Amino acid sequence: MRERLLPCLALLALPVPAAAQQREAWQAPTLSITRYDEDWSDLADAGKRAHHWTGPFKYIPLGEGAWLSTGIELRARSESYDDNLWGGADAPDDSYLWLRAMPYADLHIGKARAFVQPIAAYAVGVAPSASPIDQTRVDLLQAFGEVDLGPVTLRAGRQMLSLGTERLIGTRYGPNVPLAFDGARADVRVGRATVSLLAVKPVQPGPGSFDDATSDSKALWGAYAALPELDLYYLGYRNSAAHFGGLDGREVRHSLGLRSHGVRDDWHWNVEGVYQFGHFEGRRIAAWTIGSEVGHSFPSLPWAPDATLRFNIVSGDRRAGDDRIGTFNALFPKGKYFGELSPVGPTNIISLNPRVSGTLGGGLSASLAAMAYWRASKGDGVYDIPGNLVRAAGGSDARCIGKGAEVTIAWQATPEWEISTSFSAFAPGAFIRDTGPAKTITMLGLESNFRF
Numbered sequence: 001m002r003e004r005l006l007p008c009l010a011l012l013a014l015p016v017p018a019a020a021q022q023r024e025a026w027q028a029p030t031l032s033i034t035r036y037d038e039d040w041s042d043l044a045d046a047g048k049r050a051h052h053w054t055g056p057f058k059y060i061p062l063g064e065g066a067w068l069s070t071g072i073e074l075r076a077r078s079e080s081y082d083d084n085l086w087g088g089a090d091a092p093d094d095s096y097l098w099l100r101a102m103p104y105a106d107l108h109i110g111k112a113r114a115f116v117q118p119i120a121a122y123a124v125g126v127a128p129s130a131s132p133i134d135q136t137r138v139d140l141l142q143a144f145g146e147v148d149l150g151p152v153t154l155r156a157g158r159q160m161l162s163l164g165t166e167r168l169i170g171t172r173y174g175p176n177v178p179l180a181f182d183g184a185r186a187d188v189r190v191g192r193a194t195v196s197l198l199a200v201k202p203v204q205p206g207p208g209s210f211d212d213a214t215s216d217s218k219a220l221w222g223a224y225a226a227l228p229e230l231d232l233y234y235l236g237y238r239n240s241a242a243h244f245g246g247l248d249g250r251e252v253r254h255s256l257g258l259r260s261h262g263v264r265d266d267w268h269w270n271v272e273g274v275y276q277f278g279h280f281e282g283r284r285i286a287a288w289t290i291g292s293e294v295g296h297s298f299p300s301l302p303w304a305p306d307a308t309l310r311f312n313i314v315s316g317d318r319r320a321g322d323d324r325i326g327t328f329n330a331l332f333p334k335g336k337y338f339g340e341l342s343p344v345g346p347t348n349i350i351s352l353n354p355r356v357s358g359t360l361g362g363g364l365s366a367s368l369a370a371m372a373y374w375r376a377s378k379g380d381g382v383y384d385i386p387g388n389l390v391r392a393a394g395g396s397d398a399r400c401i402g403k404g405a406e407v408t409i410a411w412q413a414t415p416e417w418e419i420s421t422s423f424s425a426f427a428p429g430a431f432i433r434d435t436g437p438a439k440t441i442t443m444l445g446l447e448s449n450f451r452f
Contacts (some may be wrong), residue, residue, distance in 0.1 A: 013425035027053075031175045035104050035113045036142070040069045054452045056415070061161035065110045072103040073451035077176070080444040085343055085390055086428050087437035091127035098123055098134065098176035102141060111149070115159075117142040121176045136177045139205065139212045153187040158203060161185075163196070164222050164231050164259055166334035167272055167346075168293060174335030177205050182214040196224045198235075202332065217241040220331070222255075231259040231272075237331055240375065242280060244327065245320055249281035253329055266297045268308075280325055287328040289314040289346065303358035310355070316348025316380030320393070327380055330387060337385050339369060339406045341443040345385035349401070350374040363412035372402040375431060384430070388391045391435055400429030416452045421445060 019093040029038045043049045043059030044067065060068040104117035119141040123134035144157025160180050163169040172179035183200030199221045205212045222235035235255040242251035259272040270293040278285040295308030317327045330337075330346045337346055338353060350373070355368035375382070375398075382391040382401055404427060410420035422445040428438040 001332060014355075016286070018396045027286075033171050033178075034142075034162055035071065035117065036144075036159070038069075041067075041108075052415075057452070062107075062152065067108050069106040069108075070104065071452050072101065073447045073449065075100050075102075075335060075451075076446065077445065077447040079341065079446075082442045083437075083439035084441055084443075085437070086432050086441060087439040088391075092439075094125075094127050096123060096125040096130075096134070100176055104142070110410070113146045113148075114328050115142060115144055115146070116140075116315065119177070119365075123176060125371045130207070132207055133177050134174050135207065136205040136212060137207070137209040139210055141178060141180055154184070155186070156184045158182050159185065159200075161200070162333075165235070165261075165270060165272070167255070167289075168235060168255060168274065168331045169224075169335060170332060170334035172332070172335045174340075179203070179332055180212075181220065183220075193225055193227045198224070229260060229262040231257070231261070233257045233259075234236040235331070236304075237278075237329070244280060244325065246316075247281055251280040251285075251329075253278035253280075253285055255331070267295070268297070269294045272326075277329060283323050283325050286376070287326050288384075289328050289330075303360055305356055305358040308349070308355045308357075311351040312346065312349065312351045312353075313338070313376055314346045314349045314452070316375060316377035318377050318379045320379060326377065330385075331354050333385060335385065338371060338426065339410055340445050341424045342371075342404075343384065343390070343426060343441060344373055344386065345383050347383035347387055348376050348380040349382075364409065365412075366409045367407070369406045371406070373429070374399040375401060381435075388433070391411045391432065394435035396431050396434035398430035398434050401431050402427055402429040417448070417450045420449075421446050 009314070012386045017444065023324045029040065030090045032038055040058040041054055049055035049059055057070050060070070062068055064258050073355055077098045082093050084092045085327045089310065100119060100121040102119050104115065118138065119136065120138045121136045125129040135294055140158060142158050142160055144155050144159045146153060146155040158180050160171045160178060161169050162171050170179070176320050179204045181200035182203055183198070186197040188195045201219050202215045204215045216439045217240045219238045220235065222233060224233040225231065237253045242249060250261050253276055255274050255276045256275040257272065261270040273290045274288060276285060276287040291312040293308060295306055297306040298304065315323055315326050328347055333346060338344065338351060348412060351371060353369060353371045355367055355369035357365065359365045378397055378399065379391050379393055404425055406422060406424040408420065408422040413419050424443040426441040428440065433436045
């Protein structure tokens, strides 16, 4: 829920003096997770900056053609697990607190800009120990230079990437330390289409301050074309330290994707298909996924509910030890793939996920979801969201991984401050019972997020 985009300024809801009401109406840009794609240039008008207390921070004039935009996110998040990984985790009853601060400064000088976003991320109580995804202490999350050449925008440096619905390339916003990449990006505008050309490497966070480093084993390149209601893309991926089926080696994988999305009246949809090919240690890669989301909103009903059905199929390996790998690699997916908290990820899985959400008034919103999961291939196991194998096939012929439910509640206390909670339960299916510990997992998340 918190990965949706939130409006920063509720201008129409705030009382303004009569003189202000006569000013030209202005709508603030929507806050994004990456932050660098927010356009605050309209606040060059001092009258518009006076609409809200954040205005003077979002546009600071520095002279002819130069201005600075600033902001910050302050987040505290608690997560609690009982019987994590069905009781088989190193700390199955873990409970911890994540704290992070992400200020940023965005300097514009003519057609050039410099964007800098440090991060301070700390973890308390993670068992058996905090990983670099939990805690990176003080480091540099984003820092890049950019120049606008009209139809082409060039950017180089450290940056977060969010492509489409982040099925393959996402920000990892849910965990405490987001994902960034080092490299170059060019956005080319051709008519109504924008083509993003990428050549980057992921940043590997370290446990100490100022020790995040460019990965020396992974690389990503490709082209992503975004048109109205249609995305087409090619992504290339290399990992010289890949691990699969008990082997370590070099993986080269190519992904071809097509996504259709849009809104018609009260209907909305998002359907995406990806085919992967390549090689790993002499084995041929042939994997695929189809993900769909279809929903209908009911704005005239109380609470304006929206009902959505999600259905995903993600391929797995059919036969261990042969010359073909059918396991799909989700590369760098979003952190909340199947919901707020989930022990399973988008590999070798069939999932069905109906969800109903609505606004309750007074800044409150809520959702209720159910989910069911099956193995796509009996020859492969169950993986988490980063793609790590968490339960091997184990000789079981059962497909059912389990079923669960999740409820979320969020309160937009002010335009800048949101408080939210989620509770999830995941009951194991026949495959989990056949292959190891099989207890019901319960997961609780609590979060306070202030940002402008």
